[in-house]
Amino acid sequence: MGSAPSERLAEVRAAIARAARRAGRDPAAIDLVAVSKTHAADAIEPLLAAGQRSFGENRVQEAAAKWPALVAAYPAVRLHLVGQLQSNKARDAVMLFDVIHSVDRPSLVDALAAAMVATGRRPDCYLQVNIGDEPQKGGVALGDLADLLDRARAADLPVVGLMAVPPEGIEPAPFFALLAKLARDHGLAGLSMGMSGDYETAVELGATCVRVGSALFGARDYPAADKTG
Numbered sequence: 001m002g003s004a005p006s007e008r009l010a011e012v013r014a015a016i017a018r019a020a021r022r023a024g025r026d027p028a029a030i031d032l033v034a035v036s037k038t039h040a041a042d043a044i045e046p047l048l049a050a051g052q053r054s055f056g057e058n059r060v061q062e063a064a065a066k067w068p069a070l071v072a073a074y075p076a077v078r079l080h081l082v083g084q085l086q087s088n089k090a091r092d093a094v095m096l097f098d099v100i101h102s103v104d105r106p107s108l109v110d111a112l113a114a115a116m117v118a119t120g121r122r123p124d125c126y127l128q129v130n131i132g133d134e135p136q137k138g139g140v141a142l143g144d145l146a147d148l149l150d151r152a153r154a155a156d157l158p159v160v161g162l163m164a165v166p167p168e169g170i171e172p173a174p175f176f177a178l179l180a181k182l183a184r185d186h187g188l189a190g191l192s193m194g195m196s197g198d199y200e201t202a203v204e205l206g207a208t209c210v211r212v213g214s215a216l217f218g219a220r221d222y223p224a225a226d227k228t229g
């Protein structure tokens, strides 16, 4: 792995392109989201200077403190919320983010729909699926996905796809394949899957959006208990 941020960015982009070609896919169909949570503006700026425009954060407050000044300098930035969202922060999230990856329950669908009506902003939404059926993880249960999608469509949320984080420590490919099948079955084109450790596999299995943090920024400096944000 290169040490300069711009080198790491080039390496991740090249790896995405290779994985896409292995699967007969167009590399341009994959959005690389640079997950900059916990990293300050001075770590983000080199990637902006190198042309990166999609960034991910997992906390509304942290993003609100960090991003307005950077967006003013780089207006084409698209901000993605990749972490769990409390309903009482739905309005702030709708104001700040262009894409929300973590819609996972009816109360949040309703809060986001109300926030979109109130603000006139309509960020793209992914429904997050608890693909490994893990008790502690965010995401809608597999058996509740169809109802949540019906509710989101009825509320006129701009649902573009499904998102998931597979269980740690086991082969992720079957989970990526399952998420791709669910998206197909529900007529959704977007697939937000793949992180630093497994984004190439995710691209081979159809990811349209990969969320990559540590492979671009280096390790994050915070307690393990805080990881799921």
Ligand SMILES: *Cc1c(COP(=O)(O)O)cnc(C)c1O
Residues within 6 Å of the ligand: 035, 037, 058, 082, 083, 165, 195, 196, 197, 211, 212, 213, 214, 215, 228, 229
């Ligand atoms: C932090 C995070 C990422 C990035 O993780 P890395 O392993 O550092 O690439 C991706 N998706 C979500 C939901 C995250 O919280």
